Amino acid sequence: xxxxxxxxxxxxxxxxxxxxxxxxxxxxxxxxxxxxxxxxxxxxxxxxxxxxxxxxxxxxxxxxxxxxxxxxxxxxxxxxxxxxxxxxxxxxxxxxxxxxxxxxxxxxxxxxxxxxxxxxxxxxxxxxxxxxxxxxxxxxxxxxxxxxxxxxxxxxxxxxxxxxxxxxxxxxxxxxxxxxxxxxxxxxxxxxxxxxxxxxxxxxxxx
Amino acid sequence: xxxxxxxxxxxxxxxxxxxxxxxxxxxxxxxxxxxxxxxxxxxxxxxxxxxxxxxxxxxxxxxxxxxxxxxxxxxxxxxxxxxxxxxxxxxxxxxxxxxxxxxxxxxxxxxxxxxxxxxxxxxxxxxxxxxxxxxxxxxxxxxxxxxxxxxxxxxxxxxxxxxxxxxxxxxxxxxxxxxxxxxxxxxxxxxxxxxxxxxxxxxxxxx
Amino acid sequence: xxxxxxxxxxxxxxxxxxxxxxxxxxxxxxxxxxxxxxxxxxxxxxxxxxxxxxxxxxxxxxxxxxxxxxxxxxxxxxxxxxxxxxxxxxxxxxxxxxxxxxxxxxxxxxxxxxxxxxxxxxxxxxxxxxxxxxxxxxxxxxxxxxxxxxxxxxxxxxxxxxxxxxxxxxxxxxxxxxxxxxxxxxxxxxxxxxxxxxxxxxxxxxx
Numbered sequence: 001x002x003x004x005x006x007x008x009x010x011x012x013x014x015x016x017x018x019x020x021x022x023x024x025x026x027x028x029x030x031x032x033x034x035x036x037x038x039x040x041x042x043x044x045x046x047x048x049x050x051x052x053x054x055x056x057x058x059x060x061x062x063x064x065x066x067x068x069x070x071x072x073x074x075x076x077x078x079x080x081x082x083x084x085x086x087x088x089x090x091x092x093x094x095x096x097x098x099x100x101x102x103x104x105x106x107x108x109x110x111x112x113x114x115x116x117x118x119x120x121x122x123x124x125x126x127x128x129x130x131x132x133x134x135x136x137x138x139x140x141x142x143x144x145x146x147x148x149x150x151x152x153x154x155x156x157x158x159x160x161x162x163x164x165x166x167x168x169x170x171x172x173x174x175x176x177x178x179x180x181x182x183x184x185x186x187x188x189x190x191x192x193x194x195x196x197x198x199x200x201x202x203x204x205x206x207x
Numbered sequence: 208x209x210x211x212x213x214x215x216x217x218x219x220x221x222x223x224x225x226x227x228x229x230x231x232x233x234x235x236x237x238x239x240x241x242x243x244x245x246x247x248x249x250x251x252x253x254x255x256x257x258x259x260x261x262x263x264x265x266x267x268x269x270x271x272x273x274x275x276x277x278x279x280x281x282x283x284x285x286x287x288x289x290x291x292x293x294x295x296x297x298x299x300x301x302x303x304x305x306x307x308x309x310x311x312x313x314x315x316x317x318x319x320x321x322x323x324x325x326x327x328x329x330x331x332x333x334x335x336x337x338x339x340x341x342x343x344x345x346x347x348x349x350x351x352x353x354x355x356x357x358x359x360x361x362x363x364x365x366x367x368x369x370x371x372x373x374x375x376x377x378x379x380x381x382x383x384x385x386x387x388x389x390x391x392x393x394x395x396x397x398x399x400x401x402x403x404x405x406x407x408x409x410x411x412x413x414x
Numbered sequence: 415x416x417x418x419x420x421x422x423x424x425x426x427x428x429x430x431x432x433x434x435x436x437x438x439x440x441x442x443x444x445x446x447x448x449x450x451x452x453x454x455x456x457x458x459x460x461x462x463x464x465x466x467x468x469x470x471x472x473x474x475x476x477x478x479x480x481x482x483x484x485x486x487x488x489x490x491x492x493x494x495x496x497x498x499x500x501x502x503x504x505x506x507x508x509x510x511x512x513x514x515x516x517x518x519x520x521x522x523x524x525x526x527x528x529x530x531x532x533x534x535x536x537x538x539x540x541x542x543x544x545x546x547x548x549x550x551x552x553x554x555x556x557x558x559x560x561x562x563x564x565x566x567x568x569x570x571x572x573x574x575x576x577x578x579x580x581x582x583x584x585x586x587x588x589x590x591x592x593x594x595x596x597x598x599x600x601x602x603x604x605x606x607x608x609x610x611x612x613x614x615x616x617x618x619x620x621x
Binding site: 230231233234235236237238239240241242243253257262263264267270273274284287343344345346 | 464465466467528529531532535538542546550555556558559561562564565566567570610611612613614615
């Protein structure tokens with residue numbers, strides 16, 4: 001398995017862990033865990049593949065991705081009580097998954113020869129939509145839209161590395177690692193140190 | 208119309224009834240009823256067809272499916288007050304629709320020669336996603352994720368019949384009926400007798 | 415740029431403005447504004463293109479649509495405080511966007527030679543799903559399902575013009591303008607004068 005295939009599987013695995021952790025907060029059964037783990041794990045990449053018209057979709061071409069997500073669900077079902085704060089675990093695992101998924105997703109678009117705008121869009125879609133589906137279905141406030149935190153910004157920044165690195169003559173492996181590293185560094189900085197962009201401030205009228 | 212085409216239409220019709228009943232709970236107008244009926248009726252099968260790259264999507268190839276859903280919307284608009292408990296009606300109709308849709312969806316994947324994992328996945332997608340869209344859009348707690356009930360489990364079990372029956376040498380019609388029967392029996396047992404799998408138990412921290 | 419291309423871009427732009435205004439109500443940062451603007455602006459058309467199997471999807475064929483949505487996000491980020499009522503601004507801009515999107519979406523299906531049912535469906539999908547995604551993701555009550563207001567009805571009526579105008583021998587441009595005008599007129603009448611269809615009335619049991 002190449003490094004890039006490894007990162008691809010890691011993105012599914014780690015997102016699946018966050019889906020299963022959300023399932024534990026909702027106190028579902030093991031099949032509910034597997035459902036949310038699969039939805040979160042493969043959701044973003046599925047939208048990416050449908051948009052890019054890749055046939056078959058990655059997890060249909062290689063159903064081991066589904067197996068990976070199911071294993072994640074089982075692991076969490078029997079170990080979630082060991083986490084001191086499951087919310088914190090979700091946050092940090094989600095940050096790692098975001099980094100892997102953005103890099104893997106943007107890399108797929110780049111490999112297909114897509115333009116810079118589409119590479120950035122596909123990295124962002126792959127990184128953000130699985131977690132967004134998880135949060136919408138489980139009725140949690142979407143991490144994507146959490147006020148005063150960097151999230152989509154990290155995805156856009158990481159995917160931009162992928163879009164513009166070819167101009168620097170970097171190898172594909174280096175670029176993928178750099179994209180993942182920048183995505184994770186920004187997200188980690190936001191979680192740990194409160195890094196953020198200025199938010200829109202005027203008091204929102206809700207009339 | 209073959210038995211299988213009949214089951215296919217029945218899945219759309221009965222899911223559409225549940226969509227219209229949810230519309231009645233939200234007190235929408237007749238077009239709102241039709242919108243939710245169509246979304247619920249064809250939602251799961253649409254995702255299945257997009258994933259399987261079937262072109263055109265089933266209701267675009269045969270728009271009578273849309274007509275079926277619209278009729279369901281009209282019927283419910285004028286009769287919903289006759290139900291003693293619309294929530295109970297939704298539950299039981301949804302159970303029937305789940306059974307039809309899982310069998311029809313898994314059968315389509317099997318007919319295309321997909322692997323067992325994909326047959327199970329497509330049955331589950333067809334069965335679960337229409338109702339999930341209905342609940343997310345109408346802001347109800349998704350039935351799919353209702354604590355302490357079998358739901359996705361029924362879909363996975365029914366679709367597994369479809370995936371593994373060929374090994375038993377059963378005819379296609381028998382297999383489709385068996386898949387629907389098992390899905391419905393499990394779901395009915397869960398609604399009526401509280402059948403369930405153990406749920407994840409530790410108290411969920413919401414910090 | 416032809417009139418029809420202009421309407422197509424206008425639909426994305428104006429829906430993007432509503433997405434950004436919803437972002438301002440949620441007090442997001444500029445990238446959050448851009449994310450919701452893009453989702454709302456291209457969401458409906460993306461579903462339409464996936465269903466119609468148009469490859470590539472319109473904004474991948476021409477990424478200036480993404481640029482248009484990003485510009486809308488920037489404009490709103492720096493000017494949203496100027497609106498007396500952002501909710502009212504969202505309502506009226508959404509009405510205009512609905513009109514443009516229904517006409518543009520139905521026209522694309524008509525140009526592809528689809529049947530009347532599919533033309534109406536694609537107009538409705540293009541008009542309604544971007545705003546629906548915006549509202550579901552931002553956890554607002556979907557405008558599509560607002561009680562006692564015409565919404566989907568306006569889309570269906572406007573798209574029907576597109577489906578049946580060829581029988582009257584009208585030119586494509588006239589038809590597109592008529593479809594947009596009727597959609598907007600109905601929606602405006604509903605917002606301004608309370609035009610509505612009878613809603614389902616029996617008290618909804620929530621047991």
